[in-house]
Amino acid sequence: MAQLTEMVPPAAAGALLRAVFALPRPVKRLIAGAPVRRDGQELALDAQLLLLMSKLDHRSLAGGTPEEARAGIARAKEMLGRVPDRPVRTREVAIADAVTGRLYTPKGLAEGSPLLVYYHGGGWVIGDIDSHDTVCRYLAAHADVRVLSVGYRLAPEHPYPAAAEDALTAYEYAVENAADLGAGEAVAVGGDSAGGNLAAVVGIMADPAPDFALLIYPAVDLSTRRRSRDLFAEGFYLTDDDMTWFSDHYCPPERRGEPMASPLLAGDLSGFPPTYLVTAGFDPLRDEGEEFAKRLEEAGVPVALRRQEDLIHAFANMWSLGGRFQEAMSEATGALRTGLYAGPRRRS
Template sequence: MTILATVRGRAEAELLRATMALPERVQRALAGRPVVVDGQTLAPETQLMLRLQRVARIPGAETLPVVQGREAITHQAAMTGRTQPIGAVRDLSAGGVPARLYTPRGAAARSPLLVFLHGGGFIYGDLDSHDASCRVLAEAAGVRVLAVDYRLAPEHPFPAAYDDAVAAYRWVVEHAATLGADPDRLAVGGDSAGGNLAAVVAIEAARAGLPLAFQLLVYPATDNYERDTRSFALFGEGFYLTSGFMDLATESYTPDLESRRDPRASPHYADLTDLADALAPAYVATAGFDPLRDEGEAYARRLADAGVTVELKRFPDQIHGFFNIVGVGRRSRAAVDEIAAALRAGLGA
């Protein structure tokens, strides 16, 4: 990176921080007329952030070559996440899968642990893109968090990400003691594509008899085959996550059409019969202005209909990606803090 690019990046980050810290009434004036869709009003700070993105002509990651798109995603995450406090961090290998362990300040010798799988459409994201969010979850929920750096498409299409996620979770079960984790209070979670992987890991854990106390699904992508939903039609353009991004993700991760209906790729098609007693309780969070909203909520209903204990929470003023906005603004961070509280309660931390 050149010195000019570094200076420009810092200037962008400071402008975003300052803008997101403005009083809400000022943000409203700068953002323009309220955006109201499907009976929901977009958060003023989010509306203003999207407006700044359009004015700056920042391209979507899906419009760039894959490598550049990955760099853009990590750069955006750094600007919106900023540096968050944490007790300790160390990188390790979870059965051959790169991972990062976050230990909150004051953690007990044996505490709950969340295996976290990052989002990014199975193409983007890594340990750095979700570093800030994992730190916030660990500290706010009082649990250890093990983030997993699974293989990405298109270099590694389905079932690579699934295989890595399951392998990492099995390793955690076998090595809970060395991680300082309570084997009776293990959770799996993730956002977007990571929510997809968390859901299918939870299903595999139930079938294999692996211990799992909780699943945390943040706007999960649950149907890679058919997205004929109202939210997909309403929010596929103009609200950060685009239909083009999702098309690229689907084509890259599941190039074979038949694989898109495979329950390991689309938990929407999983047979949950007879798994109710084994599936872990779930907390499903969705965003009001998210194309994935309806499929995430439909999956929550499927779990509930199967007899699984489920809490479904929609954050009506948020967009896809709010989980990474923990270092600027107020409303997105408040939503993530609420998710962390649900994780704390679910694991008895």
């Protein structure tokens, strides 16, 4: 039997969601209930309200069949379909036989701008270029860059290392064809969650290395459980069960220690590009992301680590609701702009 919320068109559900978020803060607090505190952190009211409303759907991020999970994230995209005020032009790009792309160019951007190669999240199983369309539009419009969003192959139809191989293929394509894409010499990589994993893999393995890396709550170690995985195992959007489901579909246990699956375990990180890495405080992936930032720092890599301690996983996709979600994305976008326009290395 269909969920009640599935009977409501996504656009109408999205309008209702935005209307609730537009209510005065005291009213939103009455709806959300008492503040949620854990590990010395207080959950943002915006995040608490969204989690409460999402319970109406009774749907987990993962679980069931991949097709069912993919349908869920597609519906969520339709609900959060707002775009930035600055117009952004798009065109489809054929990167390779099995790898698709979409180029985002904000209005008024000069030729020769920096380029961000972006890998969407979704646990290597769900998500696609469309699910992260508004994320890429926001990054392009507010960081003043072109964005090449990559449609890599998904598991379980194409298990590890297919996604990582496609990520490298897309980056190499971007470097070789930067002029045709309207970009200059500066090429960055970025991604959220599983896409952050792929961006980290490219940062380690690509030659030439990217000029900058934007890692948004990345999954960087499939081999080990950390404290945050238990602290935020349930009730904060991405769950422990979700991560198990994603990992089991993507990579067999005996290969999870390989750097292409778990970039945190790479032996040498000294060649990694300058990085902005942001984690969410109420996220099972928090601790592994912060450990990766520490390893980069120890390797001599310029890295800015930012914990948005009051937010949950996937806040990048929620920027259209405003409030803390948009504030966090604005900060990440500012870091990307600064990292790419403040003197990227020259390519030979």
